[in-house]
Amino acid sequence: MNKVFVIFIVTCLSILSVGCGSSNSRVKPAQVVEVKHSSSEVKKGRNITGSSAVVSLMQKAQKQSNIGNNSAAAATIERALRIEPKNPALWYNLALVKYTSGDCVSAINFAKKSSGFLMDKHELAYKNKQLISECKK
Amino acid sequence: MVEKKPSKNKKVSVRKKKVNTKKKLSNRVKPAAQSKSKKTKLKKGAAPKKQRSIFNWLRLILINKVSFILFVCFCIYVAYLDVVIRQKFDGKKWALPARVFARPLELYHGYEITSEQFIRELKSANYKVGFNSNVSGTYSKIKNGFRIQTRKFSFSDENTKSIPIEIIFASDSIAKINHATTGKKIDLIRLDPALIASIYPAHNEDRQLIKITAVPKKLKSGLIAVEDRNFYGHHGVAPFSILRALWANIRAGKVVQGGSTLTQQLIKNFHLSSNKTIWRKANEAIMALLLDAHYDKDEILEAYLNEVYLGQDGNRAIHGFALASNYYFNKPLDQLGDGEMALLIGMVRGASYYDPTRHPKRANKLKNLVLKIMLDQKIISKQGYNNAVNKLVKAVGKPAKKRKYPAFIDLLRRQLKTDYDEDDLRTEGLRIFTTLEPYLQYEAEQSLKQQINRYKKRKNLDGAVIVTSTDSAEVLALVGGKNTQYSGFNRAIDAKRQIGSLIKPMVYYTALDNPKRYTLVSKIRDEKIDLIDKKGKSWSPRNYDKQYRGEVSLLDSLVNSYNASTVRLGLDLGIINVIDNVKLTGIDVKTKPYPSVLLGAVQLSPMDVAQMYQVFAANGYRIPLRAIREVLNKDNQPLTRYGLSLKPVLNSKTVFILNAALQKVIESGTAKRLSKQFVGTACGDGCKIAGKTGTTNDLRDSWFAGFSADKLGVVWMGADGNEPIGLTGSAGAMQVWSGMMQNAHIHTLSGLPPDGIEQHWVDEETGFLADKHCKGVISLPFDKDYLPQLSVDCEINGFTGALNKAIDWIKN
Numbered sequence: 027m028n029k030v031f032v033i034f035i036v037t038c039l040s041i042l043s044v045g046c047g048s049s050n051s052r053v054k055p056a057q058v059v060e061v062k063h064s065s066s067e068v069k070k071g072r073n074i075t076g077s078s079a080v081v082s083l084m085q086k087a088q089k090q091s092n093i094g095n096n097s098a099a100a101a102t103i104e105r106a107l108r109i110e111p112k113n114p115a116l117w118y119n120l121a122l123v124k125y126t127s128g129d130c131v132s133a134i135n136f137a138k139k140s141s142g143f144l145m146d147k148h149e150l151a152y153k154n155k156q157l158i159s160e161c162k163k
Numbered sequence: 164m165v166e167k168k169p170s171k172n173k174k175v176s177v178r179k180k181k182v183n184t185k186k187k188l189s190n191r192v193k194p195a196a197q198s199k200s201k202k203t204k205l206k207k208g209a210a211p212k213k214q215r216s217i218f219n220w221l222r223l224i225l226i227n228k229v230s231f232i233l234f235v236c237f238c239i240y241v242a243y244l245d246v247v248i249r250q251k252f253d254g255k256k257w258a259l260p261a262r263v264f265a266r267p268l269e270l271y272h273g274y275e276i277t278s279e280q281f282i283r284e285l286k287s288a289n290y291k292v293g294f295n296s297n298v299s300g301t302y303s304k305i306k307n308g309f310r311i312q313t314r315k316f317s318f319s320d321e322n323t324k325s326i327p328i329e330i331i332f333a334s335d336s337i338a339k340i341n342h343a344t345t346g347k348k349i350d351l352i353r354l355d356p357a358l359i360a361s362i363y364p365a366h367n368e369d370r371q372l373i374k375i376t377a378v379p380k381k382l383k384s385g386l387i388a389v390e391d392r393n394f395y396g397h398h399g400v401a402p403f404s405i406l407r408a409l410w411a412n413i414r415a416g417k418v419v420q421g422g423s424t425l426t427q428q429l430i431k432n433f434h435l436s437s438n439k440t441i442w443r444k445a446n447e448a449i450m451a452l453l454l455d456a457h458y459d460k461d462e463i464l465e466a467y468l469n470e471v472y473l474g475q476d477g478n479r480a481i482h483g484f485a486l487a488s489n490y491y492f493n494k495p496l497d498q499l500g501d502g503e504m505a506l507l508i509g510m511v512r513g514a515s516y517y518d519p520t521r522h523p524k525r526a527n528k529l530k531n532l533v534l535k536i537m538l539d540q541k542i543i544s545k546q547g548y549n550n551a552v553n554k555l556v557k558a559v560g561k562p563a564k565k566r567k568y569p570a571f572i573d574l575l576r577r578q579l580k581t582d583y584d585e586d587d588l589r590t591e592g593l594r595i596f597t598t599l600e601p602y603l604q605y606e607a608e609q610s611l612k613q614q615i616n617r618y619k620k621r622k623n624l625d626g627a628v629i630v631t632s633t634d635s636a637e638v639l640a641l642v643g644g645k646n647t648q649y650s651g652f653n654r655a656i657d658a659k660r661q662i663g664s665l666i667k668p669m670v671y672y673t674a675l676d677n678p679k680r681y682t683l684v685s686k687i688r689d690e691k692i693d694l695i696d697k698k699g700k701s702w703s704p705r706n707y708d709k710q711y712r713g714e715v716s717l718l719d720s721l722v723n724s725y726n727a728s729t730v731r732l733g734l735d736l737g738i739i740n741v742i743d744n745v746k747l748t749g750i751d752v753k754t755k756p757y758p759s760v761l762l763g764a765v766q767l768s769p770m771d772v773a774q775m776y777q778v779f780a781a782n783g784y785r786i787p788l789r790a791i792r793e794v795l796n797k798d799n800q801p802l803t804r805y806g807l808s809l810k811p812v813l814n815s816k817t818v819f820i821l822n823a824a825l826q827k828v829i830e831s832g833t834a835k836r837l838s839k840q841f842v843g844t845a846c847g848d849g850c851k852i853a854g855k856t857g858t859t860n861d862l863r864d865s866w867f868a869g870f871s872a873d874k875l876g877v878v879w880m881g882a883d884g885n886e887p888i889g890l891t892g893s894a895g896a897m898q899v900w901s902g903m904m905q906n907a908h909i910h911t912l913s914g915l916p917p918d919g920i921e922q923h924w925v926d927e928e929t930g931f932l933a934d935k936h937c938k939g940v941i942s943l944p945f946d947k948d949y950l951p952q953l954s955v956d957c958e959i960n961g962f963t964g965a966l967n968k969a970i971d972w973i974k975n
Contacts, residue, residue, distance in 0.1 A: 079271035079351035090320070097804060098320050101793070104635070104807050109271065111634035111873060112913070120807070135784070135809050142782055142815055146918045 076113065080106045087119065096127040114143040114150055121157055130161040137161075244446070245453050251433055252458060257469065257482075258364035259372065259592030259797055263575065264356040265599045266637075266792070267318070271351045275336040275845060275908035280602040281309065287567075287601040288357040291493060291559065296344070298498060299325035308332050310343055316355035317799050319596075328352060335845060335908070357601055360572045363479065364589045370482035371489065372592070372797070375465035379497055381542055382484065383464065385508045388540040389533055391425040394464070399426040399455030400448045426451040428511075429467045473507065474514045481514070491519060491558040501543050502551035505533035519558040530556055569650030570627075570643030571599050574770075575790045577656070582803055583794070592797030597790055598637035603630055603907055607640040607876075608647045610902030614880070614895065615645045621889070623882040627654035627769045628899060630876045630907070635807055636777050636786035639874070640903075652883070655769045660864050660881060663763040663857035664724045664833075664892070665772055666745070668779065668821055670733045670761055671721045673741050676817040678946040683718040683824055684930025689728035694758050704730050704762055707858070716930055718943070721824050722832035724856065726762055733761035747812040748778040749785050763857060772868055773877040779822060779853070780870040782917075783813035816920050820944045825853035826912065829869070834893055837869075840901045844909075846871065851912040854900075856892030863887050865895030871909035876900050921947045931955040 076084065083106040090099040103120045110116060121136035137154040144151040268284050276284070285302055294303035294310045302311040308331040315325045327343035340349040363369060375383075387394045393401055401424050408422030423431070430450045431443075454463060472480060473487035481490050484507055488496045492503050499507070509529040510517045519526035531552050538548040575597055579588060587593070607628045618624050628642040643653035652658075674681040689712045694702045704726045711727060712719075720728040733741055738756035745752050750771045754760055767775075770788065778785050786809045793804045829837050833856045841850040854869025865880040865888065878896035882888055888895070916922055924935040924942050930951055933940045937957035945951070 077271065077273065079269075082350045086320075097801070097806075100806055101320065101804060105269065107635065107807070108632070109269065109274075111632070132808060135811065138811055139784060139809060142917060 076106075076115070077109065080110050080113065080116070083109075084116075084119065087123070091123060091126070096123050099123050100127075112143055114140040117143070118150055118154060118157075121154070125157060125161060134158050134161050241449060241453070244450050245457075248430070248433075248450050248453050249457060252454070252462075252466070257370060257372070258368065258590035260364060260369055261362040261588050261591070261593040261595055262358055263360040263362065263572065263595045263597060265359045265597060265601050266639075267316075267356040267596075268354045269351060270330065270337055270340055270354065272339065273336055276602065277335045277906075278304070278309075278332060280605075280906070281330075281332075283602050283605055284354075284357075285309075285311070287359075288355060289493060294327075296327045298494060300493060305329070308339075311354075313352070314355040318353070319793060319795055319799065319801050323353060323355070356596070359568055359597070359599060359601070360575075361479075362576075362588050367479045368482055369476075369479050369486060370469060371485040372469050373465075373483065373485040373496065375461050375468070377497065378465075378468055378484070379499070379504065381501065381537070382496065382499075382504050382508065383468075384540070384542045385504060385533065385537045386468075386511070387425070387464075388536050388542060389508055390428070390511060391423075394425050395460055397424060397455075399451035399453070400424060423447070424451060425467050426454055426463055429463060429470060430454065432470045432472065471511055472514055473510055474518060493559045500551060500554075500556075501534065501537070501547050502530055502554055502556045505537060505551065506530040506556050509533040519556060523555070523557070526558075527555055567648070568599060568604060568641075569648060570653050570655055571597070571604070571638070571641040571790065573643065573650065573653045574638065574641055574656060578790050578805075579794075593802070594795040594797070594799070596792045596794070598632075598639060598792060599641075599790070600639040603903070604640040604642075606903040606906045607642050610899045611642050611878070612645060612647070613902060614899045618888075618890070621882075623884060623886055624880065624888050624890075625654060625883060626878065626880040626896070626899065627658060628876065628878050628903070629655050629769050629773045630874060630903070631773055631777060631788055633777070633780040633870055633873055633875050634786075636781070636788050637792075638788055638790045641790075654879065654883075657768060658879065658881075658883075659766040659768050659771075660879065660885075661763055661859045662765055662767050662772055663859040663864060663866060665775075665855055665857035665866050665868055666741075666761070666763040666765060667721060667724060667729055668825060668855055669745050669775070670729055670736070670741050671717060671824065672779075672813065672817060672821050673736045673744050674717060674732055675820050676744075676814055678817075678949040681717060682930075682945055682949060682951065683820060683943050684716050684925055684951060686714045686716055686930070687720060687728045687732050689713060689715045689720065689725050690731075692727050692730055694730075696757075702759065704759075718824050718827060722827045724828075724833050730758055730761050734758060744813070745775060747785070748775040749787065749812075750775055763859065769877045769879045772866070772879075773875060776868045776870060776875055776877065778813055779818055779825070780875045781809070782822075783811055783815040783818040784809040785812040816917055816946060819917055819920055820946075822853045822912070823944050825855060826851050828856070829854050834867070834869070834897055836893060837897055837901055840905065844905050846909050846911050849911065850909075851914065852904075852909070853912060854897075856897055858891045861887045862889050862891065865890040866892050867896035867900045869897075869900055869904075870912075871904070872912050873910050874904065874907055876904060916944050919947055920944050921950070923950060925951060926955045926957060929953075929955055933957050 083102055087099040087102040087106070090096075090102060100120060100123050103116055103123060107113070107116050107120070117136050117140035121133045121140060124130075124136060125133035134157075137157045141151045141154045144154075265287065268288070282304075288300075290300050290302050290311070292303065293301050294312060295301045296312055299312050299314040302309055308329060310327065310329050312327050313323070313325055316323050328349060329341045329343045330337055331339040340352060341347065342349060361369060391401070393404070401422065404424070405422035427447045430447050469483040469485070471484070472482055473484070474481035474490065476490065481487050485496055487507055487510070488494055488499055488503075491507070492499060494503075506517075506519060506526055506529065509532065510526075512529075516522070517526045517529050534543065534548055534552050537543045538545065543551070575595070576588075579595070583593070607630055611626050611628050615624055615626060625645050626642075627644065628640065629638065630640040631638050641655050643655045644651075675683070689706070691711055692704060696702070706726050707724065712725070715725060715728055717732070719725075720732070738758060738760055742752055742754065742756060742760060745765075750767065752765055752767075754765050757764065774788055777788065786807065789805050791805045794802045796802050828834050829852050834854055837852065837854070838850070841852065842848050844850065846852070850871075852869055852871050854867060857866030857868070858864065863881060863885055866878070868875075868877045870876070878899045880888065880890060880895040880899065890896075914922075922942055922944050924933050924937075924940045925931060926933040926937065927939045927941050932951050932954035934957060935942070940957070
């Protein structure tokens with residue numbers, strides 16, 4: 027049986043505060059931290075879940091991002107997306123990796139794509155909006 | 164000392180004399196006789212000794228001068244050879260072909276694939292039956308699954324190891340993956356990808372480079388023992404060996420032995436022709452000496468191991484031990500047995516003559532000879548010798564010479580062309596990772612072939628198929644024609660044909676994107692229409708069944724592909740607006756806004772159509788179709804990554820509404836035959852697919868474009884000469900689509916609407932809001948701000964309807 031995971035972005039705000047235009051932000055890794063299943067996150071049948079295969083890939087992406095290899099991290103998240111193409115958390119993480127590597131246009135598009143799988147009030151949809159507004163600054 | 168002085172003076176005088184004589188010769192004929200008499204006089208003269216000494220000196224000086232010039236020339240020549248040999252060694256030693264790989268198969272719990280398809284994947288990656296934990300690339304079928312010894316492989320992000328795994332299937336998906344020895348659960352494993360093509364340098368030289376440190380010691384020692392025992396002792400040339408060979412050859416009366424060192428052989432392979440001339444031998448010797456002076460023995464040996472010619476596969480030349488090992492035995496060098504190693508060493512003497520696939524007896528004899536030398540030189544043990552000498556070495560079947568995926572490779576090369584020179588592709592040893600799914604490619608090819616075979620009498624019938632993933636737009640399969648191994652005309656990319664009704668979704672998208680004015684239940688007129696252009700030419704599009712229904716809803720018009728109502732709608736919207744929306748999907752449509760465009764009088768390829776429908780399938784996001792994931796250099800460093808990129812180009816809410824209508828095309832419209840065909844497949848009985856059929860005038864083109872949640876497919880059938888083929892979209896192309904997608908593990912489309920879209924029950928006839936328990940109602944998506952204004956009281960649909968209504972009332 028698949029484990030249920032919720033993938034939070036704990037350093038989201040700190041990264042966002044730096045802003046897309048700042049050159050310092052380009053080297054900061056995207057933080058991808060997995061948190062165990064929380065029922066409050068499951069809304070209207072739209073769970074943010076990850077199979078064990080996806081979770082292992084996200085852990086790998088996190089490591090790659092930590093050492094500043096955002097290109098490899100993006101490639102790993104794309105691998106995860108081939109397994110779960112409708113997982114909004116993966117699209118969000120891809121947006122975040124693009125953001126940290128300074129590609130705000132892609133970051134906005136991926137964040138929008140992520141929100142396309144979510145209800146407006148979902149916490150992740152809120153984070154997507156934040157990311158988009160930071161990028162637009 | 165005393166004598167030398169006058170000689171100098173004489174030298175000058177002789178020179179002067181000579182010049183004078185030449186002048187005289189040029190002026191007159193007579194002096195020739197004079198000079199002759201002078202010569203005679205000199206011979207008979209009083210001081211012949213003195214004269215002789217002059218001539219001796221003259222001769223000596225001339226000889227010295229010529230020698231000196233020759234020496235200088237020789238030095239220049241040697242310097243030239245030195246530059247040549249150093250350039251060859253220091254720079255790029257070999258032109259390396261580019262390797263093209265399919266997508267690697269990622270296995271995890273829940274991955275959907277049948278056992279047959281899985282075997283096909285393993286075979287395409289050259290896995291051999293017969294699991295052996297000592298031999299990578301082997302597998303066996305076990306109860307409910309497979310046991311596999313994977314291969315090690317270098318990806319851009321990791322080097323995977325060869326491990327034994329056990330995969331358990333539950334129906335048509337993977338239930339469990341364990342390490343076959345430890346039993347440890349494996350979450351995800353990426354198998355080494357199938358090599359689907361190589362882009363060869365000139366002369367089709369193929370090789371895999373190997374470092375000297377990775378070459379088994381036995382192989383190195385064996386080669387030296389057989390070919391050049393004093394390799395580490397000589398300076399590139401072994402004079403005694405040459406003399407020994409010369410003596411043996413004289414005794415035999417023919418060439419029976421060679422005295423070339425490994426260094427000389429390497430030079431021969433590098434630069435020179437196989438002509439056995441003295442000149443070539445001399446060149447070889449000089450270059451060998453130079454090479455030996457400049458480089459380590461191990462460097463020279465490494466070059467030899469990579470350069471040597473070891474066989475021929477069609478027009479592909481097999482060079483180097485690493486490739487030969489894979490080619491003949493399907494194993495890396497370090498997994499070769501003693502016998503196999505001995506055979507490869509022996510084959511250096513004549514790769515064609517001792518080819519184990521064509522001359523197994525001769526090859527085994529040679530193997531035994533080499534084994535004996537290896538035993539004598541104590542490179543192998545007596546036991547090892549006995550084991551190998553009695554075992555017949557078998558070369559595995561040669562790889563298929565047929566071109567496997569010509570249409571896909573064609574697409575790949577076109578996409579690579581934008582970033583890489585043709586020369587680099589052929590020589591730099593690039594590693595190209597593509598998106599091709601071998602099992603799905605097989606399903607697409609088979610389905611097209613089967614459908615075409617059903618109409619054998621229509622000799623000119625052909626087709627093309629493209630399958631992509633909906634959310635990443637990776638090209639998973641591409642078929643360019645019924646002859647799937649023919650690399651000629653690639654219909655999937657180059658057949659630009661009228662697309663007929665496949666354009667209609669864009670007409671309806673344009674309408675629905677103005678929700679204030681159009682919803683799925685809005686009524687439009689379906690009446691005969693006559694249009695006259697500026698030149699007075701009339702055009703009267705008719706419905707396929709030649710019937711007109713007066714007034715129809717947008718939904719009905721699209722689902723049943725009515726022409727008259729679509730043209731009326733398009734004219735109302737503005738043809739140019741429809742064309743602009745098509746362009747937004749990334750297609751370069753070059754057409755004037757003629758009304759016929761509204762019925763698909765636009766010439767597009769299956770690939771173009773796929774790009775357009777990709778935007779529908781991805782909820783309004785345009786993602787360029789990709790055949791390449793990344794390109795690495797020969798040292799495995801990433802050069803280009805073709806990452807996912809997307810852009811919202813169409814309104815996702817409108818696309819959701821349109822897709823709901825395209826699902827109705829399959830549920831109850833022109834493609835309703837399709838929905839029944841998916842009952843019982845992995846997609847489920849209520850499998851939701853969106854799609855559209857397309858048929859052009861006189862049944863010249865048969866089209867179908869459709870998508871599930873995860874895969875998009877576009878199929879075209881027609882004749883290259885544009886003759887009628889007698890097939891509608893649903894009778895031809897749709898059947899090909901169905902055949903392949905039934906085996907493609909597609910997933911049903913999600914019915915969950917995005918924010919701002921609400922699902923409502925409406926009366927089919929009036930389009931008014933209605934109770935879901937009523938007769939003749941249908942659930943449709945609407946922009947929440949533009950719901951139908953009116954509702955209708957309707958007849959409850961029988962006893963069940965009444966009961967359900969009562970239950971709903973109690974619940975609320």
